[in-house]
Amino acid sequence: MSNLLSIEPVRILTYLVGICAFVGANAAYLVLAERKIAGRIQRRPGPNEAGYGGWMQPFADVLKLFAKQVMIPPGTDILLYCAAPLMVMAPPLMCLAVVPFGESLVARNLDIGLLFVFAFGSINVMALMLGGWASRNKYSIISAARVVSQNVAYEIPMLLVVITLLMVAGTLDLNELIRQQAGGFWNWNLLRVWVNPLMPVTFIIFFICMLAETNRAPFDMAESESELVAGAFTEYGGMGFGVFFMAEYSNIVLGCCLGTVLFLGGWQSPLPLAALSGPLWGPVWFLLKMYALIFTVMLVRWTFPRTQFYGLLNLSWKILIPLSLFSLLLTGAMMKLPLVLQRLF
Amino acid sequence: MTTFPFSDYIITGIFCLVVATTVAGALVAALSTRIIRGVTGLMICCLGLAGLYYFLNSPFLALMEILIYVGAVCVTIIFGVMLAEPDEPAGSESRSHYLLWGGLALLVSAVVFATVASLSLHGPWAAPAERVTDGSIRAIGLSLLTTYSMAFELISLVLFVAIIGALVIARAGRTKE
Structure with missing residues (x-):
C-alpha cells in the first residue's frame, strides 16, 4: 500500500x-x-x-x-455568469491540498502552505462578486457590493492575527506549525498565554473574521434572504446554485481546518500520551477539532440575528483592527523586550 | 518518491498553458469594451503571471502576486467600477476619433516594445558569479530588512501618501453644513 x-x-x-x-x-x-x-x-x-x-x-x-434545467436569464453577462460558479469552487479545492489532516496525510506539504491558502482563498471574493454583477439583478449587485466591502474589511484583521501567530512560530509550513504545538492542549497556540496574554482573544478575532469571510450569519450580508432574496445567487438555478452552496460549505470546512491548524494543534492529541498519538490518531483528533469548530459556526448562525451592515463594518474597523494591531505590537514587545533588557543590564 | 512519467512534456505543456493564460488575459483586458470584463481579464493575466513567477523558481512571489493583485488590487478596481458608473458599453465617440487615439496608442506601445526588446537582446547583461540567495522566504525577508530596507520603507511611504490622498478626496464631500 x-x-x-x-x-x-x-x-x-x-x-x-x-x-x-x-x-x-x-x-x-x-x-x-x-x-x-x-x-x-x-x-x-x-x-x-x-x-x-x-x-x-x-x-x-x-x-x-x-x-433542474440550467437556465441563463436574458440580459446577463453570459460568460461571467457561467464562470463565477467555477471560480468560486476551485479555490477551496486547491487550498485543501496543503492542509495536513495527519502528520503524513497531506497531499502536498509546501513550506509556504499558509500563504498558499490565503492567496487562493482571496479569489473567492472575486468570484462571488462577479456572479452577483453578471446577473444584472439589483439584488445581486447590492449583494456583490456588500461582499467586496465586507471581505476587504475583514481580510485585514485576519491577516494581522495570522502575522501575530507567525511572529511566534517563525514558519509558514502548516505541518511545522502543528509540530510546534506538541505536548498537550496547554501548548496549543490558543492557550499559549506566556507568549502573548491576548492569545485567546486572537483566536476569537480569527473566528469572527472567518465567519465574515465565509459570509456566514450573523455576517451573511451577501445572502440575506429576507432582504435580498438570495443575494449574489438570486439568478442562479439548479446546479449553478448548488455549486455556490457547495463552495460556501467547502469554505467553512477550509476555514475550520485553518483554525484547527493555527490555534488548536491540528493533529496533536490534547493529552501527551503515547497511546493517544500516532499516525492513526492524528486524523481523528484533527477531524474532531474541525467538526467542533464547524458545529460552533452553525450554532452561532442559528443563535444570533443578522447584524446591520454598519454594525458589521464598525466591528471590523473600530474594534477588531485596533485590537489585532495591539496584539501584534504586544507580541513583538514580549518577544524582543527580554533581549533588549538583557543587553542593557 | 519516483519521478512522474513524461514529466518533461507535462512541464512544457503547463508552461505553454501559463503563457497562454497571461497573453489571453492581457488581450481580454485590452480589447474588451465592458469594463468589468476588462478587470476579469486583468485578473486572469495576473494568475498567468503568478505561474510564470513559479517557473522562475520563486513560489513566494507567485503566491504574493495572487494574494495582492488578484485578491486586493482587482477587487479594489471592481469596487471603484461599481461606485463609478453602470457598465454599459460606451458608443458615443466617433469612429475617426477612435482610430486616431488607437493609432497613437499603437505607435507608442510599438516603440516601447521595440526599445525594450532590443535592449534585452543586445544590451550587456552582467551575469552574477553565483546565485545570490536561495530564494527562500528567509532569504527574502533578510534582504528586505537589511540590504533593501530603504526601498522597502520608501514603498510604505508611497502607500501612506496614497491613503492620505484617498482620505482627502473622500473627505471633500463630507463637511457638515
Whole structure:
C-alpha cells in the first residue's frame, strides 16, 4: 500500500479523488447537519422523511438540483455568469491540498502552505462578486457590493492575527506549525498565554473574521434572504446554485481546518500520551477539532440575528483592527523586550 | 518518491498553458469594451503571471502576486467600477476619433516594445558569479530588512501618501453644513 502510494501519479490521483470526495460529502452532510441543528434550536424535528432520521435527504436534494434545467436569464453577462460558479469552487479545492489532516496525510506539504491558502482563498471574493454583477439583478449587485466591502474589511484583521501567530512560530509550513504545538492542549497556540496574554482573544478575532469571510450569519450580508432574496445567487438555478452552496460549505470546512491548524494543534492529541498519538490518531483528533469548530459556526448562525451592515463594518474597523494591531505590537514587545533588557543590564 | 512519467512534456505543456493564460488575459483586458470584463481579464493575466513567477523558481512571489493583485488590487478596481458608473458599453465617440487615439496608442506601445526588446537582446547583461540567495522566504525577508530596507520603507511611504490622498478626496464631500 505505501509502496503504491509512493508512485507519484497514483499519489496525486488518490489525493485528488480523496479531496473531491471529502468536499462533496462534507457539503452534502453539513447541509443536513445544519438543518438538523436549526430544527433542534427552533424546537422542530428538521428533515426526517427521507431515510431513517433524514439521512437520505442530501441525495434527494442533489437529485433535485441535478434534474433542474440550467437556465441563463436574458440580459446577463453570459460568460461571467457561467464562470463565477467555477471560480468560486476551485479555490477551496486547491487550498485543501496543503492542509495536513495527519502528520503524513497531506497531499502536498509546501513550506509556504499558509500563504498558499490565503492567496487562493482571496479569489473567492472575486468570484462571488462577479456572479452577483453578471446577473444584472439589483439584488445581486447590492449583494456583490456588500461582499467586496465586507471581505476587504475583514481580510485585514485576519491577516494581522495570522502575522501575530507567525511572529511566534517563525514558519509558514502548516505541518511545522502543528509540530510546534506538541505536548498537550496547554501548548496549543490558543492557550499559549506566556507568549502573548491576548492569545485567546486572537483566536476569537480569527473566528469572527472567518465567519465574515465565509459570509456566514450573523455576517451573511451577501445572502440575506429576507432582504435580498438570495443575494449574489438570486439568478442562479439548479446546479449553478448548488455549486455556490457547495463552495460556501467547502469554505467553512477550509476555514475550520485553518483554525484547527493555527490555534488548536491540528493533529496533536490534547493529552501527551503515547497511546493517544500516532499516525492513526492524528486524523481523528484533527477531524474532531474541525467538526467542533464547524458545529460552533452553525450554532452561532442559528443563535444570533443578522447584524446591520454598519454594525458589521464598525466591528471590523473600530474594534477588531485596533485590537489585532495591539496584539501584534504586544507580541513583538514580549518577544524582543527580554533581549533588549538583557543587553542593557 | 519516483519521478512522474513524461514529466518533461507535462512541464512544457503547463508552461505553454501559463503563457497562454497571461497573453489571453492581457488581450481580454485590452480589447474588451465592458469594463468589468476588462478587470476579469486583468485578473486572469495576473494568475498567468503568478505561474510564470513559479517557473522562475520563486513560489513566494507567485503566491504574493495572487494574494495582492488578484485578491486586493482587482477587487479594489471592481469596487471603484461599481461606485463609478453602470457598465454599459460606451458608443458615443466617433469612429475617426477612435482610430486616431488607437493609432497613437499603437505607435507608442510599438516603440516601447521595440526599445525594450532590443535592449534585452543586445544590451550587456552582467551575469552574477553565483546565485545570490536561495530564494527562500528567509532569504527574502533578510534582504528586505537589511540590504533593501530603504526601498522597502520608501514603498510604505508611497502607500501612506496614497491613503492620505484617498482620505482627502473622500473627505471633500463630507463637511457638515
